[in-house]
Amino acid sequence: MDILEYNRQAWNRESLNDGEWSVPVSEEIISAARNGAWQVVLTPLKPVPKSWFGNLHGKKILCLASGGGQQAPVLAAAGAVVVSFDLSDVQLEKDRMLAKRDKLDITCIRGDMADLSQFAAESFDLVFHPVSNVFVPDVEIVWQQCFRVLKPKGDLLAGFMNPSLFLFDHDESERTGKIEVKYKLPYAEPDSLDQAGLKELEESGRALEFSHSLQTQIGGQLKTGFVIADLYEDYWPNAVPLSKFSPTSIATRATKP
Numbered sequence: 001m002d003i004l005e006y007n008r009q010a011w012n013r014e015s016l017n018d019g020e021w022s023v024p025v026s027e028e029i030i031s032a033a034r035n036g037a038w039q040v041v042l043t044p045l046k047p048v049p050k051s052w053f054g055n056l057h058g059k060k061i062l063c064l065a066s067g068g069g070q071q072a073p074v075l076a077a078a079g080a081v082v083v084s085f086d087l088s089d090v091q092l093e094k095d096r097m098l099a100k101r102d103k104l105d106i107t108c109i110r111g112d113m114a115d116l117s118q119f120a121a122e123s124f125d126l127v128f129h130p131v132s133n134v135f136v137p138d139v140e141i142v143w144q145q146c147f148r149v150l151k152p153k154g155d156l157l158a159g160f161m162n163p164s165l166f167l168f169d170h171d172e173s174e175r176t177g178k179i180e181v182k183y184k185l186p187y188a189e190p191d192s193l194d195q196a197g198l199k200e201l202e203e204s205g206r207a208l209e210f211s212h213s214l215q216t217q218i219g220g221q222l223k224t225g226f227v228i229a230d231l232y233e234d235y236w237p238n239a240v241p242l243s244k245f246s247p248t249s250i251a252t253r254a255t256k257p
Contacts, residue, residue, distance in 0.1 A: 003208055004112055007135050010207035011088035015068060024069025024094050030102045033077035040071045042130045042159030043234035043249040052157055052253045056080045062124045062149065065113040065132035067091030069098050076104040083107045116145040123149050131159040131249060137188065139212045140220040147224045147256055156226060156254045165248050166211035170240045179241055187211035218252065226254035
């Protein structure tokens, strides 16, 4: 199976259906961002602390796998020079639409988050990478790519899922009211699914997902050369029952020395 192409098509469908992460922000939100009132998320709910960004005016930001007309336009309206790099054609088109509508400095490029070879080394001041490495089999390659394209003292702001999330079948938990361990980690689709799960995946048309350990998420950033400066945890109560009992995602701020 060509995982990259499968997930590209899946995210195109998701975006065409105006999923949660595919609804462009309003003109009012862009106007507010231009006046200094803005926020963006790396994880489902918590806004990223503004201290993680510093002064955005003129800052070169790579919005990595975060198309959809939400994050890149807000950061551009707040003063950044933004490149939106995403696998989905439709997600990128929404960033393009807002760039044209609101006259924003956004360059949209389609590609794989695990291959940033078209960018020169030390091209960006900041990489903004919300929860999306769940869709790639090897997250450590993503960290290596981010490290290369960041300038010294540049920051990687990344969101990712708590690996414990993948122990459970959340649709089943929603139906039964019970949260029971079902899968072994590391979780990787389609290999981790039984026949019923494969059928459900096929019918849903959603993107393939992969769990990653904290050793490869946080430890992988450290091994690549980043210094972790801060982190926080987040929940997702309306999406997964586990969120009633445990954080389901993590965001990190890492600096390239």
